Amino acid sequence: MSLAADLGIAFGRVAFVMLFVLNMGGLLTWVERKQSAIMQDRIGANRASILGLRLFGLFHPLADAIKMLTKEDFRPARADRVLFGLAPFVSVFFALTAFASIPFGDTLRVGGREIPLQAVTLNVGVLYVFAMLSLGVYGVMMAGWSSGNNFALLGGQRAAALMITAEVAIGASIMGVIMVYGSLNMMDIVRGQGTLLWGWLPAWGIVTQPLAFVLFLTAGIAATKRIPFDMPEGESEIIGYFVEYSGMKFGMFAMADFLETVVIAGMTTSLFLGGWQVPYLDAAGVRLPWGWTWALPHLLVVLLQVGAFVLKVSAVIFFMMLIRWTLPRFRYDQAMRLGWLGLFPLSIANIVLTGLVLLLWGGRP
Amino acid sequence: MRVLQRFYLVEVLSGVALTTAHFFRNMGRHAAHALGKKDARGAVTIQYPDERRPYSPRLRTLHRLVRREDGSPRCVACMMCETVCPAHCIYIVAAEHPNPEIEKVPARFDIDVGKCVFCGYCVEACPEDAIRMDTGILEFSSYTRGGMIYTKEALLALEPAGPDGRPRSPIPIPADRTP
Numbered sequence A: 001m002s003l004a005a006d007l008g009i010a011f012g013r014v015a016f017v018m019l020f021v022l023n024m025g026g027l028l029t030w031v032e033r034k035q036s037a038i039m040q041d042r043i044g045a046n047r048a049s050i051l052g053l054r055l056f057g058l059f060h061p062l063a064d065a066i067k068m069l070t071k072e073d074f075r076p077a078r079a080d081r082v083l084f085g086l087a088p089f090v091s092v093f094f095a096l097t098a099f100a101s102i103p104f105g106d107t108l109r110v111g112g113r114e115i116p117l118q119a120v121t122l123n124v125g126v127l128y129v130f131a132m133l134s135l136g137v138y139g140v141m142m143a144g145w146s147s148g149n150n151f152a153l154l155g156g157q158r159a160a161a162l163m164i165t166a167e168v169a170i171g172a173s174i175m176g177v178i179m180v181y182g183s184l185n186m187m188d189i190v191r192g193q194g195t196l197l198w199g200w201l202p203a204w205g206i207v208t209q210p211l212a213f214v215l216f217l218t219a220g221i222a223a224t225k226r227i228p229f230d231m232p233e234g235e236s237e238i239i240g241y242f243v244e245y246s247g248m249k250f251g252m253f254a255m256a257d258f259l260e261t262v263v264i265a266g267m268t269t270s271l272f273l274g275g276w277q278v279p280y281l282d283a284a285g286v287r288l289p290w291g292w293t294w295a296l297p298h299l300l301v302v303l304l305q306v307g308a309f310v311l312k313v314s315a316v317i318f319f320m321m322l323i324r325w326t327l328p329r330f331r332y333d334q335a336m337r338l339g340w341l342g343l344f345p346l347s348i349a350n351i352v353l354t355g356l357v358l359l360l361w362g363g364r365p
Numbered sequence B: 001m002r003v004l005q006r007f008y009l010v011e012v013l014s015g016v017a018l019t020t021a022h023f024f025r026n027m028g029r030h031a032a033h034a035l036g037k038k039d040a041r042g043a044v045t046i047q048y049p050d051e052r053r054p055y056s057p058r059l060r061t062l063h064r065l066v067r068r069e070d071g072s073p074r075c076v077a078c079m080m081c082e083t084v085c086p087a088h089c090i091y092i093v094a095a096e097h098p099n100p101e102i103e104k105v106p107a108r109f110d111i112d113v114g115k116c117v118f119c120g121y122c123v124e125a126c127p128e129d130a131i132r133m134d135t136g137i138l139e140f141s142s143y144t145r146g147g148m149i150y151t152k153e154a155l156l157a158l159e160p161a162g163p164d165g166r167p168r169s170p171i172p173i174p175a176d177r178t179p
Helices: A002-039 A060-070 A081-101 A125-146 A150-181 A186-192 A210-223 A247-272 A298-326 A332-361 B009-034 B080-084 B121-125 B152-156
Strands: A108-110 A113-115 A285-287 A293-295 B090-096 B104-112
Touching: A002 A060, A002 A081, A002 A113, A002 A247, A002 A298, A002 B009, A060 A247, A081 A125, A081 A247, A125 A150, A125 A186, A125 A247, A150 A186, A150 A210, A150 A247, A150 A332, A186 A247, A210 A247, A210 A298, A210 A332, A247 A298, A298 B009, B080 B090, B080 B121, B104 B152
Parallel strands: none
Antiparallel strands: A108 A113, A285 A293, B090 B104
């Protein structure tokens, strides 16, 4: 009985994260179309309908999936049979698994059980997400290499170079956060952001590490391989790593980009925007800085926190989409210069600065 | 480049501010439109098959043959339009008219719209004001070349466009004729 309940809880946690990430990824195709359209004084895709019901074009992801699945699945004659088929799955797999250690809520207490609201409880959660994101580039490189196409190979090489550039900056900018909150466990980092600075300011990562936030978000957008850092694919003129792919395999590469967007947004939320923390809401209820309190039931608090996490992730995704539809693409050399001469030294400087401040203040907030 | 521009961040933020302003202004207008304020438009899009922009009355669209009061064509088969046509897309076969007052009548009057360049010379050349290009019909297409040929009967059946420039006749279904 107990084992069955444990299994059920574990399954539920994984299912929530999987469904959240997958649905967000699917919805992002709609968000991308509609948000860009509204930004550009257009209406956007609104023609897909079921029985005359259009729902602001919400059926377009569905229509896309049907289109992708019914298209010809072409494989070039000189392509590596195994790697060519494996590459899109590798891309999507690591993008999906990366979200596993990101907490979406505080510990839920039901019937004497304590359920941490994250798919996998890891004490090195930050490194895990980081590792999964880095492994994702193997799918891209495999696609470029196995296509038997020199343009695809060059695209894969550009992707690998960009990923290394972005990963170094991400890793170095996260360091400051880890120093401030003193843990590699995502749950502990989010809990650490629940304290108040000077009694009124939530100690979110964006407050304690503003420079790291900018650096991480920039490098994170680069890691998703989307505009303005989309020179691995460069769909309009330079040819990218998935030039030989068609049908659903092509769709999976596109989906991997969206999933990575969700992962980066989830990580930004957890590390810098307080994760599931709602300002002035703790496990007992609302507690405002001037001492006013309002007790709330446990289940409502957890629900509010999960809602806050979803809202924050959506807001970060909105911002990333804004960037994607505002900026033109960086040239390859510009992106390399920005990564190695801009983001990387600045994140190293941020580590030194954080260390100095922690040393002078004598501890963590 | 100025120092600020070299830092990207300021320029990026000013760009994001512009696009964000556009987003929220248009969202507000869309919301006002949905809540019943029908003159609020968040987009410049004209949703084509449902909405059309008004056509100019001078727009040259699919030809039509003007009818007499008894329904016969006003055309007297003088071949002026066929002669002036730079694309050679008009084909007329003349016949005697039963009324001796009227010179002739076309037995056949075919226009190959697939060849037509919509210059309007035929309308200008016609001494009888028998051919006009004012139907407002733009959407004629066919899978075959033969389907682009419009015969006398089809051209006679067409009505002029309404005052808003919209076509009043249905778009003729291509009769797949061999050229």
